[in-house]
Amino acid sequence: MADPDELSQELQGIYCPPIDPALFMAIVMDYDLAIPAEVRRLCDTLNELKTSALDQENLPFDPTGTTNSRNLQDANLPESLSWPSLEHLDLNADDENDNNCDSRHDSRLGYTFLGTTSDDKVHNLMSMFPSVPRRQAEGILEECHDSLSRAMEVLLNLAFIDETQIARGSAQETPAEAAAMSQALAPRSIDGFQADEDQTKKSRKKNKKKNQQLRRDATSSQSSNVPAANKWETAKQDIDFISTRASVLLRENVASTYHGNSMSLCATIRALAIAYAPRDIGELEDDDAIIPQVAELAHKYTTIPDTTLVGLIRIANNEIMAADELAEALARGPVLNSLSDIITFTSAPIVLDPEEITSAASAEAAIETLPDMDYSQAAAAANAHFMARSSAFAQASQAARRARSNPLYNGASAYYREVGNEQRQLALRHLATASDRLVDGQSSQYDLDLHGVTVPNAIRISRERVNAWWHSLGDLKHVRGGGKHVHGGFKIVVGVGNHSRDGAARIGPAVYRTLESEGWKVECDRGVLLVTGHRR
Incomplete structure (x- = not known):
């Protein structure tokens, strides 16, 4: 008796090929080669498998995948109408013979499986692709010049595109668009379809949960018939929305900031507003037009900080309607979570002595109206209250969020809004x-220097000092032909705006308009206003 290993190698040389070596080894392991009956x-078994494999190799390629049903039909047909074998093909024939052979091959295919008429072909296409309506099947068959194989190839490509788009969660194309672009978007033939299908399966195995979620989202979107949004069209609309309202900014800058903030409309508006917002809310006192x-x-928008609103107004070029639309878009955005819990609930200490309450109230009133505060103390107190106001808001x-x-x-x-308003006051x-202490230190009886004060305080101080100067003149103000030739006038130094944020004068125009509206005679010079009298 031969050695089992040698016998196994001998049998493998006989039966492989056409039997696959892996299949051969799997079958051999089920038998004991030391027993002659098991070897027989x-x-x-190997002879049966070899015969089946050889018969399978001799069959022609069938793109429909219906070889068995076709063979059953061919068994009842005469030999002249049966499926042609590769043995009858003339590989050395010229082009004309090849064309004739192809035409005979197509005609036999049409007769044996799909029928001889266009209606039969459409019927069989619809049976293989139940989701394809009859009108679409007729149109594809007509575009393929009544060629069944080409029509099947187009429908296979359409099925592949639909399945791929559902798996990826992308927008669905219409059948007409997919048929027109099948040459460029989808591989030709079954091999390409199978290769991409294998690649899709690998990606699904890599992240199965993610793909399941995408398929659920795609299914829900299809059931609701809601078209998927085009992110590029959305980006263009967002950039146009910001550019048309933020007239101070260039479109290129808006687009750059938009893409730098992950194509988020709210994040872009917030970033642009913060870039033009003041560092502290106290800077708003320099502009009396922006305060209201x-x-x-x-x-209207309690959830947006005041500094951000200032930035919105500035990028909108002080157009309140445009700033309102930007603020509305910003308020609809997602809420930004703070890094720390800034809200702390604390209870006030219990006061047992009523006199302590009275002393505390009087101390607070003294801080508000303390007459002997110098400039540094008052400025420090103002900054502290502004910071407390910003924190409260x-x-x-x-x-509110x-x-x-x-x-x-x-x-x-x-x-906290109430606390913020109190701190602001x-x-x-x-x-x-x-401001009063600063002006007192740099002014005299007949001139007033308003450098270093805000616009509202400059208006208030100039109005008070001009009235005080006018009343101090006594009878000189009633002398005929007098005016500045008699009393010299009252000089107000307002500056030319070199210390302003954008280099434009703010105090001078505001003070001039106020005094003019109250009936004072004012002469303008570079950085200086001269009050000469009051109109009667």
């Missing part, structure tokens, strides 16, 4: 005191 049964605009927007904004999920935070938001009072 193994040879019988900020107050109007802050009353930030806490109010955070509480949290109130969307917990209504109890509405009370906290209202409380205190800051303005201390700022006015600091």
Whole structure:
């Protein structure tokens, strides 16, 4: 008896090919080669497999995948009408014979499987592709010049494109568009379809949960018949929306900021507003025109900080309607979570002695109206109150955001807004005191230097000092033909705007308009205003 290993190698040389070596080894392991009866049964099994494999190799390629059903039909047909074999093909024939052979091959295919008429072909196409309507099948068959194989290839490509788009969660194309672009977008033949299908399966195995979620999203979107948004069209609309309202900015800068903020409309508006926003809310006192605009927007959009609203107004070139639309778009955006919990609830200490309450109230009133505060003390107190006001409004904004999920935070938001308003009033009072002390140190009885003060305080101080100077003249102000030749006038130094944010004069025009509207005679010079009298 031969050695089992040698016998196995001998049998492998006989039966492989056409039997695959891996299949051969799997079958041999089921038999004991040391027993002659087992060897005979193994040879019988291998002979059957070899015969089946040889018959399978001799069959022509069938792109329809219906070889068995075709063979059953061919068994009942005469030999002249049966499926042609490769043995009858003349590989050395000229082009004319090849064309004739192809035409006979197509005609036999049409007769044996798909029928001889166009209606039969359409019927069979619809049976193989149930999701394809009859009108579409007729159109594709007509575009393929009544060629069944080409029509099947187009429909296979369409099925592949639909399945790939569903897996990726992308927008669905119409059948007409997919048929027109099948040459460029999808591979030709079954091999290309199978290769891409294998690649899709590998990607699904790599991240199965993610693909399942994408398929669920795609299915829900199809069921609701909601078309998928084009991100490039959305980006163009967002950039146009910002550019048309932020007239100060160039479109190129808006587009760059938009793409730098992950193509988010709200994040872009917030970034542009912060870039043009002041560092501290106290800088708003330099511009009397922007204060009512900020107050109007802050009353409507309580969740947006005042500094951000100032930035929106500035990029909108002080157009309140454009700034309002930008603020509305910003308010619809996602809520930015703070890095720390800025809301802390603390209870006031219990006061047992009523006299302590009275002393505390009097101390607070003394801070507001302390007459002997110098400039440095008043300025420091104003800055402290401005910082407290900003912190309170930030806490109010955070509480308003949290109130969307917990209504109890509405009370906290209202409380912090009230605290912020109180701190603002205190800051303005201390700022006015600091402005008075600064002007007193750099002015005299007949001239007033307004350098270093805000526009509202400059208007207030100039009005008070001009009235005081006019009343101090006594009878000189009633002398006929007098005026500045008698009393010399009252000089107000307003500057030319070199210290302003954009280099434009702000104090001078504001003071001039105020004095003119109150009936004072004012002469303008570079950086100086001269009040000569009052109109009767």
